[in-house]
Amino acid sequence: MTDFTTITACGECCVGCSKKINGECPGCIEADGRVPEWAQSGMCMIHACCKEHNARFCGLCSEFPCDKLPQMISWNPEIINHLSTLRDEYIISNLSDKYEVRRLSEEDIPKVFSLCKMNTLYYQYCPPFVSEQSIRDDMGALPPGKTAADKYYVGFFEEDRLVAVMDLIIAFPDNTTAFIGFFMTDVAVQNKGMGSNIITELCDAMSRLGMKEIRLCWVEGNPQAEHFWHKNGYKETGATTETETYTAIVARKELI
Ligand code: SF4
Numbered sequence: 484m485t486d487f488t489t490i491t492a493c494g495e496c497c498v499g500c501s502k503k504i505n506g507e508c509p510g511c512i513e514a515d516g517r518v519p520e521w522a523q524s525g526m527c528m529i530h531a532c533c534k535e536h537n538a539r540f541c542g543l544c545s546e547f548p549c550d551k552l553p554q555m556i557s558w559n560p561e562i563i564n565h566l567s568t569l570r571d572e573y574i575i576s577n578l579s580d581k582y583e584v585r586r587l588s589e590e591d592i593p594k595v596f597s598l599c600k601m602n603t604l605y606y607q608y609c610p611p612f613v614s615e616q617s618i619r620d621d622m623g624a625l626p627p628g629k630t631a632a633d634k635y636y637v638g639f640f641e642e643d644r645l646v647a648v649m650d651l652i653i654a655f656p657d658n659t660t661a662f663i664g665f666f667m668t669d670v671a672v673q674n675k676g677m678g679s680n681i682i683t684e685l686c687d688a689m690s691r692l693g694m695k696e697i698r699l700c701w702v703e704g705n706p707q708a709e710h711f712w713h714k715n716g717y718k719e720t721g722a723t724t725e726t727e728t729y730t731a732i733v734a735r736k737e738l739i
C-alpha cells in the first residue's frame with residue numbers, strides 16, 4: 484500500500500532518490516517545493532499549484548485532470564493515468580479504517596445480489612426487486628457529465644465477507660459535493676451501528692478530499708431509510724425527484 488505522506492505534488496516519491504540521500508536535494512515535500520531543480524523559478528510550480536488548490540497531489544485536485552498538466556509534467560506521457568491510479572488508491576484506502584474496501588466488479592455480482600435480496604423493505608419502496616442484471620446496470624450507471632473515474636461502486640468487507648455496498652460519485656452535482664447513489668448493509672449486521680460507522684468514516688474521508696457536503700436521496704415513505712439518514716445528520720433539501728414508481732427525497736449534510 485502506498486504511503487501517501489511521501490507522494491509529491493506530481494505523483495512521484497523522493498524516498499530512495501540518490502540526490503536526496505547524498506544531500507544534494509532536500510526533497511520537495513520537506514522543502515515546500517523549493518528544490519535545486521526549480522531554483523530558477525523560485526519553486527516547483529506543480530507543488531505551488533497543489534498548495535493553491537489545497538490538494539495533497541494533482542490527482543486529488545478539484546480540477547484534475549486540468550489542461551495544463553501534460554505540459555507541466557511533460558516528462559511523463561502517462562501522467563494522467565499515473566495520477567488517476569494514485570487518486571483511486573488514495574480515495575478507496577481512505578474510506579474506512581475498520582473495513583477492507585475495494586471496487587466491486589462483475590465477479591462480485593453474486594455476493595452483492597445475496598446481500599441486496601435480503602433487504603426486502605428497500606425494494607418494497609424502490610421497485611423493481613433487485614436482480615443480478617440490475618446490479619450490473621447500476622455498476623455502470625453514471626449521472627450526467629460524470630465519467631467512470633468519478634464513480635466508486637465499492638464493497639466493505641469484514642474478514643472477506645461483504646457487509647455493505649456503496650455507489651459513490653465524487654464531485655457531483657458540483658466540484659465540492661459527493662453523492663451517495665446507493666448504500667446498503669447486510670441485514671444480519673443492521674441495527675448494530677455498522678452503517679452509521681461507515682457513513683461517519685465516509686464524511687471524514689470526503690472532508691479530507693475537499694468536499695463540502697454529501698448529498699443523497701431516499702424513497703419517500705421508507706421509514707427505515709428516513710430514520711437512518713436523519714440519525715446520521717442528513718436533512719431534506721426540499722427538492723424531490725419523480726420516477727414512474729416513486730418519489731425520491733433529496734437530502735444533504737454539510738461537512739466540517
Ligand atoms: S516536479 Fe515538483 S512536485 Fe514533482 S518531484 Fe519535482 S519538485 Fe516535487
Ligand code: SF4
Pocket residue numbers: 529532533534536538540541542544545546547548549550551552555
Ligand atoms: S491538477 Fe492542475 S490545477 Fe490542479 S494542482 Fe495539478 S496542475 Fe494545478
